[in-house]
Amino acid sequence: DAKTTQPPSMDCAEGRAANLPCNHSTISGNEYVYWYRQIHSQGPQYIIHGLKNNETNEMASLIITEDRKSSTLILPHATLRDTAVYYCIVRENNNAGNMLTFGGGTRLMVKP
């Protein structure tokens, strides 16, 4: 069962920042926070992951609270192509814990 809680849906205006929250209050010290997204009719796509420091890459930024019980994925300038279901996943980052458990995710609708 998923260890995360996300709002089922969100809207965002095109060109604005999309901030997607995720609660993971039972996260343990060796568990990472991963974000994937799934655009309609495609396979899930990796976005970013982090342990406790904030992370940024070409797709997004990940902000993890100091107590690590929640995080926010930020798409700085959302486009229509960012419309997708976004999954927040908590997992150990070792060979024994290689599975991803997907929850319901947040359906982000970017509107013109």
Add this chain to the structure above:
Amino acid sequence: DAGVIQSPRHEVTEMGQEVTLRCKPISGHDYLFWYRQTMMRGLELLIYFNNNVPIDDSGMPEDRFSAKMPNASFSTLKIQPSEPRDSAVYFCASSSGLAGGLTDTQYFGPGTRLTVL
């Protein structure tokens, strides 16, 4: 790199028939995963392999489902006999699973949409 390749992309079959789904992982990846996605249950892990060996098949729904990985570049998921409730999109994913796993991002294929009539 072509990414994870799955075939067929669409499969329509009748109840009771055998269905075989195929996956070619990214070259050099040691882990291969099979997922199933339905509206009711979302995305579920069925089984995964490490170096061609099945590690965890607890997600395989029934004995009608079987998966094999005869070599590092090919895996199959077979359903025999198929039933209408098996209708879903089946995804294959692979990862490099480096020690420590800091770069073991899973890369997903485009999926096979299975319809069992």
